[in-house]
Amino acid sequence: MTAPAEPVARGIIARGAVARILPRSAVDGPGNRAVVFMQGCDFDCCYCHNPETRARCVHCGECVPACPAGALSSRPAAGPDRPFGITVAWDAARCVDCGACVAACRRDSSPKAVTMSAAEVLASLGRQRAFLSGLTVSGGECALQPAFLESLLVASRAAGLPGLVDTNGSTDYRELPGVVEAAEGFMLDVKAWDEAEHRALTGASNRAVITNLRFLAAAGKLYELRTVVVPGRFDAERTVREVSRILVTLGSAARYKLIRFRPQGVRARWRDLPLPDDGMMEALAGLARAEGVREVVVV
Amino acid sequence: MSASLSVITDRTLTYQQKVAALAKVGEETARPLSIDPETQALRDAGVICDLFEGSAPFRPRYVVPDYERFMRRGSAFLGLEPPRDLWEATTALLVLYRHVPSITTFPVYLGDLDALLEPFVRDEAEARKAIGLFLLSIDRTLNDSFCHADIGPDATTAGRLILELSREQKNAVPNLSLKYDPDRTPDDFAILAAATALEVAKPSFANHRLFASEFEAMGLGDYAIASCYNGLAKGGGSCTLVRMNLAALSPRSKGLDDFMDRVLPDAVERQLSYMDERVRFLVDESGFFESSFLVAEGLVRKERFSAMFGLVGLAECANDLASRGTAGAGRFGHDAGTDAFALAIVERIASIVGSHRVERLEANGGRYLLHAQVGIDSDRGVSPGCRVPIGEEPELVEHILQSAPFHRYFPSGIGDIFAFEPTAKANPRQLLDIVRGGFSHGLRYLSAYAADADVIRITGYLVKRSEIARLNSGGQSLQDTTALGRNAVNNLGVLERRLRP
Numbered sequence: 001m002t003a004p005a006e007p008v009a010r011g012i013i014a015r016g017a018v019a020r021i022l023p024r025s026a027v028d029g030p031g032n033r034a035v036v037f038m039q040g041c042d043f044d045c046c047y048c049h050n051p052e053t054r055a056r057c058v059h060c061g062e063c064v065p066a067c068p069a070g071a072l073s074s075r076p077a078a079g080p081d082r083p084f085g086i087t088v089a090w091d092a093a094r095c096v097d098c099g100a101c102v103a104a105c106r107r108d109s110s111p112k113a114v115t116m117s118a119a120e121v122l123a124s125l126g127r128q129r130a131f132l133s134g135l136t137v138s139g140g141e142c143a144l145q146p147a148f149l150e151s152l153l154v155a156s157r158a159a160g161l162p163g164l165v166d167t168n169g170s171t172d173y174r175e176l177p178g179v180v181e182a183a184e185g186f187m188l189d190v191k192a193w194d195e196a197e198h199r200a201l202t203g204a205s206n207r208a209v210i211t212n213l214r215f216l217a218a219a220g221k222l223y224e225l226r227t228v229v230v231p232g233r234f235d236a237e238r239t240v241r242e243v244s245r246i247l248v249t250l251g252s253a254a255r256y257k258l259i260r261f262r263p264q265g266v267r268a269r270w271r272d273l274p275l276p277d278d279g280m281m282e283a284l285a286g287l288a289r290a291e292g293v294r295e296v297v298v299v
Numbered sequence: 300m301s302a303s304l305s306v307i308t309d310r311t312l313t314y315q316q317k318v319a320a321l322a323k324v325g326e327e328t329a330r331p332l333s334i335d336p337e338t339q340a341l342r343d344a345g346v347i348c349d350l351f352e353g354s355a356p357f358r359p360r361y362v363v364p365d366y367e368r369f370m371r372r373g374s375a376f377l378g379l380e381p382p383r384d385l386w387e388a389t390t391a392l393l394v395l396y397r398h399v400p401s402i403t404t405f406p407v408y409l410g411d412l413d414a415l416l417e418p419f420v421r422d423e424a425e426a427r428k429a430i431g432l433f434l435l436s437i438d439r440t441l442n443d444s445f446c447h448a449d450i451g452p453d454a455t456t457a458g459r460l461i462l463e464l465s466r467e468q469k470n471a472v473p474n475l476s477l478k479y480d481p482d483r484t485p486d487d488f489a490i491l492a493a494a495t496a497l498e499v500a501k502p503s504f505a506n507h508r509l510f511a512s513e514f515e516a517m518g519l520g521d522y523a524i525a526s527c528y529n530g531l532a533k534g535g536g537s538c539t540l541v542r543m544n545l546a547a548l549s550p551r552s553k554g555l556d557d558f559m560d561r562v563l564p565d566a567v568e569r570q571l572s573y574m575d576e577r578v579r580f581l582v583d584e585s586g587f588f589e590s591s592f593l594v595a596e597g598l599v600r601k602e603r604f605s606a607m608f609g610l611v612g613l614a615e616c617a618n619d620l621a622s623r624g625t626a627g628a629g630r631f632g633h634d635a636g637t638d639a640f641a642l643a644i645v646e647r648i649a650s651i652v653g654s655h656r657v658e659r660l661e662a663n664g665g666r667y668l669l670h671a672q673v674g675i676d677s678d679r680g681v682s683p684g685c686r687v688p689i690g691e692e693p694e695l696v697e698h699i700l701q702s703a704p705f706h707r708y709f710p711s712g713i714g715d716i717f718a719f720e721p722t723a724k725a726n727p728r729q730l731l732d733i734v735r736g737g738f739s740h741g742l743r744y745l746s747a748y749a750a751d752a753d754v755i756r757i758t759g760y761l762v763k764r765s766e767i768a769r770l771n772s773g774g775q776s777l778q779d780t781t782a783l784g785r786n787a788v789n790n791l792g793v794l795e796r797r798l799r800p
Contacts, residue, residue, distance in 0.1 A: 031728035131696050133729075
């Protein structure tokens with residue numbers, strides 16, 4: 001039996017580091033969608049809910065003894081990507097999803113990320129396929145693996161599952177026309193309008209984010225815009241106002257989702273960030289509506 | 300106290316509920332059916348049950364009028380001309396409903412309302428008012444949530460208004476089905492239906508392609524969804540529904556082989572003979588088909604009547620047999636081996652029922668239709684039809700894939716109910732995705748509601764939680780189905796259904 005043909009992007013057969021695949025979700029875009037969480041992110045958001053998807057595993061082996069289920073093992077290995085001289089292997093069948101390995105990792109990574117091709121991702125969805133409207137690629141930050149992202153979007157669309165890209169916007173999408181063409185739409189976070197505030201929240205600049213906001217809105221490719229609200233950490237009013245104005249000016253039909261900060265899954269040192277109250281969220285939603293955004297959602 | 304006096308003095312029954320209950324007491328004074336002792340023993344043991352149909356059948360259990368014909372021709376008996384506008388149309392239907400008999404004393408089928416009313420929709424504002432008053436009248440005068448209306452598969456203004464008004468009015472009556480066909484039903488209409496279902500527990504989704512192809516193959520053509528979810532020939536109906544309680548039957552066997560070879564075939568034959576006797580009396584002696592104006596005016600035709608062979612408690616039956624069989628057999632809904640012999644039980648029943656002919660009924664060549672009965676309010680530890688028991692439901696897609704293989708055996712009705720977290724209302728398209736996926740795997744009928752809705756689906760019918768509370772505080776409820784729902788909540792744990800995200 002020959003292997004199925006791999007989608008080819010940029011002349012190579014693309015494989016990607018995948019943190020995990022949720023075969024069906026009702027909260028990651030319209031309808032039911034499979035969600036592919038990719039491993040690796042270039043932002044360090046204080047309120048990140050899945051910090052274990054930030055860094056690539058360096059195979060240090062520290063998580064192996066932490067596993068209570070015997071799902072992790074290590075064996076000798078050589079090479080530049082194995083600085084500790086070992087490879088850590090994860091046995092999905094034995095894993096009980098307790099999170100002990102992630103808690104033991106000092107590098108915001110996980111031993112459970114696997115390297116997959118687009119065809120393998122789609123095949124993994126199995127019988128859930130018939131129950132899906134599409135697929136959402138999330139992270140981590142998916143645009144850090146652009147060849148894989150493009151091949152996954154192309155293959156998914158061909159399989160009848162149009163793909164949404166859930167992105168932090170750190171990569172300039174004007175330089176990834178294949179990704180933009182293959183995607184059904186984008187879900188973009190604007191975490192703060194002010195550059196300094198954005199750096200304080202995420203450790204990174206927001207210039208590319210704002211560029212992407214304008215580019216994707218004008219291209220009619222924005223499905224959803226999001227801002228996570230943490231009182232006192234950035235000027236939420238200004239962020240919501242500026243983002244709303246761009247959406248309206250460029251005629252984007254994107255909805256604007258305003259998300260309350262929630263401590264679940266957040267790293268310990270950030271769990272005590274202040275929570276916004278209903279009044280603050282409603283005031284921000286009212287502001288966006290007043291600017292002319294057609295659909296504003298508070299969650 | 301006598302049966303009649305206990306009805307008469309019951310403070311929780313409305314006047315209409317007392318009249319219906321007294322009619323039942325009166326019917327029980329006549330015992331014209333001939334029932335052999337072995338069959339009677341199975342009735343006494345709760346294995347065979349006619350679901351309170353009465354001792355002297357004087358009308359078919361389910362009557363499914365050809366309302367299209369009524370709209371075209373009016374009714375000589377009722378002195379009604381064919382309607383010319385929406386007000387006349389809705390009034391004519393309300394008049395006819397009063398005269399459609401059934402087990403409940405209320406009509407179990409109200410018509411494919413969107414198709415019936417759409418020709419009269421001219422001005423939307425006026426249509427909204429007329430259809431709104433029509434639906435209000437149905438809820439307040441047809442006080443039984445087995446009254447069932449259908450819409451679809453095509454999108455219409457009338458259909459959209461029925462959905463929007465159902466969402467606004469939040470009434471338990473009528474029960475409502477959308478005949479869904481992915482090739483004909485537009486997504487926006489289906490998503491509106493899904494959003495409405497999550498708010499008010501209706502409409503349910505009926506697999507139109509499956510029903511239409513089956514009724515075509517049976518030579519019956521157009522079908523209706525009536526009562527709980529019963530697929531029946533339009534312009535006909537079902538003379539009777541008798542059910543077999545498989546949960547009560549399996550303990551009478553020595554094990555799986557004895558059940559399949561001796562106990563089950565014998566009980567099925569007894570139930571068939573009991574159904575034959577009920578049909579005989581109804582057709583030959585009651586005079587219904589000779590005296591009803593519905594028959595005389597062609598609104599129903601005898602040759603379009605069948606009867607329904609029901610079953611209930613497959614899960615408990617399979618679990619009982621599995622527990623007594625080879626070691627390792629697991630629970631129904633979770634174990635492929637147990638599910639496989641549960642399917643074999645249904646196949647066996649279908650085979651025996653399918654080879655039985657009743658000459659008095661021409662529909663489907665005189666063969667009865669299988670029906671997955673949803674239970675009665677007094678059932679305890681007996682799951683509806685082929686459903687997985689509440690409290691043991693698998694993950695949603697696994698659940699649907701487990702259930703779907705059973706659905707093809709039941710053209711006269713089977714369905715699954717899923718309760719969703721209130722947050723699901725933010726994404727109604729996900730429900731449509733579930734429906735489409737399920738139907739692509741052969742699922743016949745699916746109902747859904749969100750856990751915070753006042754109107755909820757009990758087993759196949761709808762009840763308002765606020766009405767149950769009223770009944771529990773010693774008051775009366777307008778709908779007779781509220782009392783059934785209250786008992787089912789207590790006995791079947793209906794409010795404990797697994798919540799889906």
